Amino acid sequence: YEGLTPGCHLHPFNVTIRSDRRGTCKGTHLVYACVGYCESSAFPSRYSVLVASNFTHNITSASRCCTISKDAKVRWRRCSSNSLECLLVSARCSCPLTRPPSGQSASGLPSRSTPRRNRDPDGEGVSLRHVPQVPLLTRQDPPRTNEHRDKNQTTV
């Protein structure tokens, strides 16, 4: 997989279909998966979530996943019985972007920290405290620890 771009895209791959138990009669079909990088975020849970989880869920994760939004059927003929078989394959992919609403909403998502940032749905101009050098799933070294100091807050 080479497409390191945001979004959710069709990605071809081969599937091998064996039509008898010994696998002597088999064929390869090109089908599609949905592969991509979708927005996700995690933030402190609302108090109602804390209470409902007996104070075990102090983090809320809101995410979108790259999914098959529409499928199609691929047909092939069994060589042993000459019957038609079907395989559902991806025809369209979906990865709608996460859009945290402004303020504390019913969904529990927090707002970004300034009004300007709230008008900036793609986050341009928002600072990232730690940005990895390479995509995280292929990164081996741990990220740098972020310094966070706030004199009004105390560490428990």
Next chain:
Amino acid sequence: VNLRRFIGCAVREFTFLARKPGCGGLHITTDACWGRCETWEKPVLDPPFIESYQRVCTYNETRLVSVKLPNCQPNVDPTYTYPVALRCDCGVCLTSTTECITSV
């Protein structure tokens, strides 16, 4: 950093309203996690006919911070504790510690 093209998971500032019954609210700006992690779905021959891989940008290392909420009633503890992200990573959403909200 061009966030429109950003791939990965990073610490990012978020502001939320800390509140609980019997106290006033307090806007808190803290470090949380944001990014884009790899997810996929592919068709397979056997039930349930879909195989999926889902990783989300979430806390990898945290510290807890406590603040005191304003205008609390006498019988209400004003302390409000929340996690601050020290490191974020793409990973499985752990339902043991995390409220996982995934929508398609």
